[in-house]
Amino acid sequence: MGQCYGKGIELDDDTFKREKEKEEVSSKASKRNSSSYDHHHNSSSKDYYYSHESYNNSNWSSHTSPLPRYASSTPSTPLRLFKRPFPPPSPARHIQSSLVKRHGRAAAGAPNPNQGGAGGVAAGGATAGGFIPQSSSVELCEKPLDKHFGYPKNFSAKYELGHEVGRGHFGHTCFARIRKGDLKGQPIAVKIISKAKMTTAIAIEDVRREVKILRALTGHENLVHYYDACEDNLNVYIVMELCEGGELLDRILSRGGRYSEEDAKVVVQQILSIVSFCHLQGVVHRDLKPENFLFSTKDEHAQLKAIDFGLSDFVKPDERLNDIVGSAYYVAPEVLHRSYSMEADIWSIGVITYILLCGSRPFWARTESGIFRAVLRADPSFEELPWPSVSTQAKDFVKRLLNKDLRRRMTASQALMHPWIGTNEKVPLDILVYRLVRNYLRSSSMKRAALKALSKTLMEEDLVYLRAQFLLLEPNKNGRVTFENFRTALLKNATEAMKESRVFEILSSMDSLSFKKMDFPEFCAAAISVHQLEGTDRWEDHVRTAYAFFEKDGNHVISIEELAREMGLAPSVPAAVFQDWVRHSDGRLSFVGFSKLLHGVTSRPSGRRHHQ
Numbered sequence: 235m236g237q238c239y240g241k242g243i244e245l246d247d248d249t250f251k252r253e254k255e256k257e258e259v260s261s262k263a264s265k266r267n268s269s270s271y272d273h274h275h276n277s278s279s280k281d282y283y284y285s286h287e288s289y290n291n292s293n294w295s296s297h298t299s300p301l302p303r304y305a306s307s308t309p310s311t312p313l314r315l316f317k318r319p320f321p322p323p324s325p326a327r328h329i330q331s332s333l334v335k336r337h338g339r340a341a342a343g344a345p346n347p348n349q350g351g352a353g354g355v356a357a358g359g360a361t362a363g364g365f366i367p368q369s370s371s372v373e374l375c376e377k378p379l380d381k382h383f384g385y386p387k388n389f390s391a392k393y394e395l396g397h398e399v400g401r402g403h404f405g406h407t408c409f410a411r412i413r414k415g416d417l418k419g420q421p422i423a424v425k426i427i428s429k430a431k432m433t434t435a436i437a438i439e440d441v442r443r444e445v446k447i448l449r450a451l452t453g454h455e456n457l458v459h460y461y462d463a464c465e466d467n468l469n470v471y472i473v474m475e476l477c478e479g480g481e482l483l484d485r486i487l488s489r490g491g492r493y494s495e496e497d498a499k500v501v502v503q504q505i506l507s508i509v510s511f512c513h514l515q516g517v518v519h520r521d522l523k524p525e526n527f528l529f530s531t532k533d534e535h536a537q538l539k540a541i542d543f544g545l546s547d548f549v550k551p552d553e554r555l556n557d558i559v560g561s562a563y564y565v566a567p568e569v570l571h572r573s574y575s576m577e578a579d580i581w582s583i584g585v586i587t588y589i590l591l592c593g594s595r596p597f598w599a600r601t602e603s604g605i606f607r608a609v610l611r612a613d614p615s616f617e618e619l620p621w622p623s624v625s626t627q628a629k630d631f632v633k634r635l636l637n638k639d640l641r642r643r644m645t646a647s648q649a650l651m652h653p654w655i656g657t658n659e660k661v662p663l664d665i666l667v668y669r670l671v672r673n674y675l676r677s678s679s680m681k682r683a684a685l686k687a688l689s690k691t692l693m694e695e696d697l698v699y700l701r702a703q704f705l706l707l708e709p710n711k712n713g714r715v716t717f718e719n720f721r722t723a724l725l726k727n728a729t730e731a732m733k734e735s736r737v738f739e740i741l742s743s744m745d746s747l748s749f750k751k752m753d754f755p756e757f758c759a760a761a762i763s764v765h766q767l768e769g770t771d772r773w774e775d776h777v778r779t780a781y782a783f784f785e786k787d788g789n790h791v792i793s794i795e796e797l798a799r800e801m802g803l804a805p806s807v808p809a810a811v812f813q814d815w816v817r818h819s820d821g822r823l824s825f826v827g828f829s830k831l832l833h834g835v836t837s838r839p840s841g842r843r844h845h846q
């Protein structure tokens with residue numbers, strides 16, 4: 235868990251290190267000590283306890299509730315200048331003692347046959363006595379674990395190990411040199427993960443996945459370069475580029491707790507660049523924090539590199555993850571509600587940016603449950619010093635990342651185009667565009683007409699992003715794109731990771747585009763994000779103007795059955811529900827109905843990993 239100390243703190247190095255170590259323990263314990271048998275289908279023990287604590291202590295939401303129950307007034311987190319160096323308590327209680335506490339010794343010791351498979355805790359299944367960690371049966375039965383990774387075993391022959399350069403809870407990283415070949419003598423870093431600490435199947439799977447993701451994504455300039463993975467009886471060795479410039483956290487501290495806006499921009503742009511790349515590949519990092527970004531050299535302007543993909547995962551199109559992992563200060567609200575995807579990383583970038591700009595954490599409390607409460611219902615303060623002297627654009631940027639509604643949050647590609655960052659570099663392809671275009675192609679002609687009307691109201695600042703995305707699809711000389719353009723653009727960016735995250739599946743429901751061509755105005759209608767637009771204060775104007783366009787081109791008499799279908803409601807829904815949605819005078823869609831049509835009336839999904 236990231237501990238940042240802002241301006242006003244005078245901590246000697248030792249105090250800082252001690253506090254940081256404590257936090258690392260709390261964060262890591264939540265990671266490889268977890269004991270779920272199947273990471274993808276079950277909740278791990280750490281996730282379970284982490285979340286269980288948060289809900290029980292905060293006492294205002296339940297596991298089964300998919301949506302946050304926001305308090306009527308949204309209190310603001312007081313700005314904290316990290317004067318209090320102690321970290322929140324660890325989320326990782328030992329599973330056995332917790333089980334004993336909740337279910338008695340016999341229950342804790344006995345494997346529960348009903349807990350196996352995909353239908354356990356993660357299915358949102360509260361048992362009468364509370365939640366039983368899915369993994370309990372797995373950890374408690376003594377099944378031998380297969381700790382063979384299939385990596386080469388000649389680590390010592392290839393590399394000469396040197397001093398330690400960093401330490402995490404389950405591994406440490408050492409300086410090393412390549413012994414042979416063209417690169418003989420080249421300094422490298424080796425992350426050494428002890429097999430003794432891999433006490434569960436999920437812990438082993440975590441390491442396997444960390445290597446797989448690093449290997450697949452390597453090549454991006456803001457990602458630590460992966461070279462090799464080896465193993466012996468004792469350890470797994472991840473061989474990678476040596477980053478000599480230290481952690482971003484240390485640089486923040488050495489600058490007195492915060493960055494100037496100009497310098498912060500340079501850092502945030504690099505973070506967004508690697509994260510947008512990961513997201514396009516279908517990889518979610520899940521542990522973005524200043525400790526997990528290193529500078530390649532000690533130089534002031536050195537490149538920033540993302541490290542530590544130990545909590546990362548592949549996410550299939552439309553899949554929601556449910557395990558609660560990460561670091562308390564950086565965790566997104568929807569993670570605490572166990573239904574999240576890439577947007578959770580964006581929230582963490584919002585927290586990092588907030589810290590960079592003001593030197594304080596946006597969500598602060600002395601206890602972990604207090605932090606979670608703040609994340610779920612407090613609005614970060616932008617009133618206290620130094621915020622009054624921070625530019626409006628910077629504040630707008632942070633607010634658009636720290637939006638509690640994940641659908642209103644910017645994507646990494648969008649954030650790179652936000653005027654505060656104003657990147658001149660090539661904009662990355664945004665997977666959100668694919669999702670929205672696919673949804674558009676699946677929707678009814680009435681919904682499409684509504685989206686077309688709305689897209690006519692877009693302003694230049696919205697169009698800049700859409701134009702950039704359209705250009706990435708390389709339209710033909712008549713300015714149109716087909717299915718093939720979408721496919722080729724994805725292929726151009728494909729890495730091995732896309733196989734695992736099945737990114738190409740998103741194309742399968744776009745095949746109606748094989749027979750038609752889409753011009754830029756239609757692309758805008760398809761790729762417009764209603765929810766994001768709704769998050770702006772100009773939404774009312776947009777929707778009113780759009781309704782006027784819709785009246786001219788798309789409004790027609792609609793039956794209740796048709797309306798129910800349009801809104802995705804069951805035919806059994808009482809007609810009274812639709813009363814205001816249809817204009818009594820002529821049976822056409824009313825303004826209210828039009829807004830509902832744009833917005834959709836279906837609620838967000840809940841519970842475990844599942845498809846939307």
Ligand SMILES: Nc1ncnc2c1ncn2[C@@H]1O[C@H](COP(=O)(O)OP(=O)(O)OP(=O)(O)O)[C@@H](O)[C@H]1O
Nearest residue numbers: 262400401402403404405407423475476477542544
């Ligand atoms: N490529 C590298 N070059 C230099 N130092 C590194 C490198 N990779 C990791 N380190 C150092 O080792 C520390 C631990 O690495 P990493 O975060 O990957 O391990 P971890 O066990 O997963 O840690 P954590 O408990 O923080 O999640 C880093 O914070 C950093 O200081």
Ligand SMILES: [Ca+2]
Nearest residue numbers: 402525526542
């Ligand atoms: Ca780390």
